[in-house]
Each structure stands twice: as C-alpha cells, then as structure tokens.
Amino acid sequence: MSVLYKSCIKPLFFQLDPESAHELAVNLLKVLSNLPVVRDGMAWANQLSIEAEPVELFGLEFPNRVGLAAGFDKNAVCWRAFEALGFGHVEIGTVTFHEQPGNPKPRMFRYPEEETLLNRMGFNNQGAHAVAERLRKLDGPGERGIPLGINIGKSKVAPIDEAVADYLGSFDLLADLADYLVINVSSPNTPNLRQLQEGARLRELLGALQERNKERSERVGGAKLPILLKIAPDLTEGAIDDILQILFDFEYAGIIATNTTMARTGPFADINQAGGLSGKVVEEMSTNVVRYIAEKTEGKLPIIGVGGIDSPDTALRKLDAGASLVQIYSGMIYQGPFLGKKIARSLAKKAGDL
Numbered sequence: 056m057s058v059l060y061k062s063c064i065k066p067l068f069f070q071l072d073p074e075s076a077h078e079l080a081v082n083l084l085k086v087l088s089n090l091p092v093v094r095d096g097m098a099w100a101n102q103l104s105i106e107a108e109p110v111e112l113f114g115l116e117f118p119n120r121v122g123l124a125a126g127f128d129k130n131a132v133c134w135r136a137f138e139a140l141g142f143g144h145v146e147i148g149t150v151t152f153h154e155q156p157g158n159p160k161p162r163m164f165r166y167p168e169e170e171t172l173l174n175r176m177g178f179n180n181q182g183a184h185a186v187a188e189r190l191r192k193l194d195g196p197g198e199r200g201i202p203l204g205i206n207i208g209k210s211k212v213a214p215i216d217e218a219v220a221d222y223l224g225s226f227d228l229l230a231d232l233a234d235y236l237v238i239n240v241s242s243p244n245t246p247n248l249r250q251l252q253e254g255a256r257l258r259e260l261l262g263a264l265q266e267r268n269k270e271r272s273e274r275v276g277g278a279k280l281p282i283l284l285k286i287a288p289d290l291t292e293g294a295i296d297d298i299l300q301i302l303f304d305f306e307y308a309g310i311i312a313t314n315t316t317m318a319r320t321g322p323f324a325d326i327n328q329a330g331g332l333s334g335k336v337v338e339e340m341s342t343n344v345v346r347y348i349a350e351k352t353e354g355k356l357p358i359i360g361v362g363g364i365d366s367p368d369t370a371l372r373k374l375d376a377g378a379s380l381v382q383i384y385s386g387m388i389y390q391g392p393f394l395g396k397k398i399a400r401s402l403a404k405k406a407g408d409l
C-alpha cells in the first residue's frame with residue numbers, strides 16, 4: 056500500500072500546492088467517510104488485522120495506540136474515514152467559537168527532503184456552531200467505533216483578556232459531542248495565543264474550564280469529560296513544571312506533547328518563513344518533552360505523544376519516553392494514509408515489550 060502511495064498517488068498530490076492537495080485529500084476521504092457499508096467494512100477488517108490489545112485511558116477505550124493529530128480534519132467532515140483506515144482515535148479541530156478564514160494563502164509549505172512541513176494556517180475553521188451541528192447528526196460519544204477528540208482554540212477576534220469566555224463558549228457547544236476535549240494554547244499562528252501557556256493566565260483558563268466541566272457532569276449525571284492540554288515543544292523545563300502543577304491542581308486527564316515548533320535549527324536555520332514546523336524536524340524535540348513530563352510526573356499524567364512520527368520506530372520512541380498513545384500528521388503526508396495502520400500493527404506485535 057505504501058509503495059502504491061509513494062509511486063503513484065504522492066507524485067500526483069505533490070504536483071499540487073500543499074493546501075490544494077490537502078483539500079483534495081479531505082474531499083476524497085469525505086466520500087469514504089459517507090459510505091457506511093464500505094467504511095464500516097474497512098474499519099472492521101483493518102482493526103481486526105491490527106490485532107491490538109485495546110488501551111484503557113482516562114475512562115475511554117482506544118482500539119489501538121495510533122491516532123490522527125489535530126489540524127487535518129478541522130471541521131469534522133472526514134474523520135470517520137480514519138476509523139476505516141485503522142486509526143485508533145481521531146482528534147478534529149482546532150475549532151474556535153467564531154468561524155474564521157485563517158491567515159492569507161500560501162500558508163502551508165513542504166520541505167520534502169527533510170520530510171517536514173511548515174504551516175501558519177491560523178485556525179481556519181467553520182466555527183463551533185457549524186461543527187456541533189455536523190456532529191449532532193452522527194453517532195455520539197459511547198456509540199462510536201473509536202474515540203473522537205475535539206480540539207478547541209481561541210478565536211482571533213477574542214482579545215486575550217476575553218479568552219476564557221471564548222473557550223467556554225466552545226466548551227458549551229462541543230462538550231456533549233466529544234469523547235475527550237483538548238485545550239490548544241500552543242499554536243504559533245494565532246497572535247498572543249501562546250501567552251495562555253503562561254502561569255496566571257493558564258491557571259485562570261484551565262480552572263474555569265474544569266469548573267464548567269464539573270457543572271456539566273453534575274447536570275448530565277455522569278463522569279467528567281476528560282480534558283487534555285496541548286503544549287508547544289519550545290517551552291523551558293521551568294514553564295513545563297508550572298503547567299504540570301496547574302494540570303494536577305485542576306485534575307486534568309492528560310497532556311498532548313507536542314504542537315509544531317517555532318525553533319529554526321539545522322537546514323531551517325535561515326528560512327525566512329513564519330509558521331510552525333512539523334515532521335522529522337520536531338521528532339526529537341517532542342520526544343524529549345514527552346520524556347521530561349513522564350519523568351517529572353513519575354508517569355502519573357497520561358501523555359499523548361505527537362511530533363515527527365513516521366514509522367513504528369519513531370512511534371516506539373514516544374512510547375518508550377512515556378507516552379500512552381501517539382498521533383500522526385506530517386508523517387502521513389510523506390508516507391501515505393495507511394501509516395496509522397502500519398504503525399498500530401507493528402506496535403501490537405511488539406506489545407509484549409511495552
């Protein structure tokens with residue numbers, strides 16, 4: 056399958072500019088997503104062939120350890136195709152409360168020799184109302200074959216001092232539709248967003264969201280929705296320590312490490328292009344963040360490891376560093392849509408060693 060992708064499909068896709076190729080891929084996957092018999096048949100056959108032990112984490116059951124990272128299916132239009140392709144979970148978004156167009160194009164770039172991507176999309180998405188409307192028509196939490204995470208971020212029009220109300224607005228619309236929720240404060244492409252990773256602001260934001268989450272669980276009479284925080288790979292150890300303290304204080308379910316990097320190292324030292332880098336260039340950096348968090352928390356905080364995973368070996372490095380699950384995005388652009396299944400199968404074979 057990956058030979059077919061590399062020899063036939065990828066050369067065609069790579070003729071297109073990266074964002075047009077992405078839109079084409081989403082549209083093709085949307086077709087699969089909306090064909091119930093084919094989709095469910097493929098999902099059944101692929102999940103069966105992976106032969107993984109399900110992973111229990113923050114009250115959810117994941118059929119295998121490999122998920123799709125946020126940013127590919129921002130509007131929840133094609134995510135069910137990834138279950139068919141053998142993925143163990145999908146994270147949609149980032150969704151913002153207000154619909155927004157994102158940054159001017161071009162805003163996505165490939166560096167094929169380095170198997171790296173650069174993006175400054177700027178949370179282009181249809182907004183929480185439209186995404187909620189779409190998800191409400193489908194099977195909900197507990198009825199799906201794989202867990203669905205919803206990643207939420209700050210609307211560009213919301214000033215930083217009104218960020219809490221903006222996130223709460225998205226929470227209110229999307230919480231009932233998510234298996235888990237992710238708070239994204241780590242995109243480099245929304246002005247001032249990463250200020251929310253800093254102490255007092257983060258405490259205020261995460262405290263308010265968990266409070267709303269408790270109120271919701273009392274209202275619906277169930278357990279709290281698992282909420283995770285997604286962080287950047289460019290934080291100092293001191294900044295990570297502060298974040299971990301806040302996550303423990305408010306009983307967050309876990310952490311996603313990491314988003315794209317703003318660092319410009321090696322072949323990227325001199326590129327004059329704004330945005331976050333992902334793929335091979337971020338692999339070691341994000342693995343180091345995973346390892347640091349796992350050691351610092353003595354493994355007590357569930358970690359989803361993401362950044363530069365493009366093979367079973369790179370996935371294993373994240374798991375060995377302390378992640379319980381992994382996610383992929385850039386690796387799939389270079390290796391093809393069956394990368395998730397390939398990694399999940401290989402990890403399942405090695406499961407005895409994990």
Ligand SMILES: Cc1cc2nc3c(=O)[nH]c(=O)nc-3n(C[C@H](O)[C@H](O)[C@H](O)COP(=O)(O)O)c2cc1C
Nearest residue numbers: 124125126148149174313314333334362363384385
């Ligand atoms: C084009 C593109 C768009 C992305 N959009 C989002 C996003 O909306 N929200 C988010 O949390 N992460 C987003 N990401 C980051 C990925 O989820 C992931 O954290 C990062 O790319 C590192 O993983 P990778 O090396 O496997 O791509 C995006 C990444 C890319 C390449």
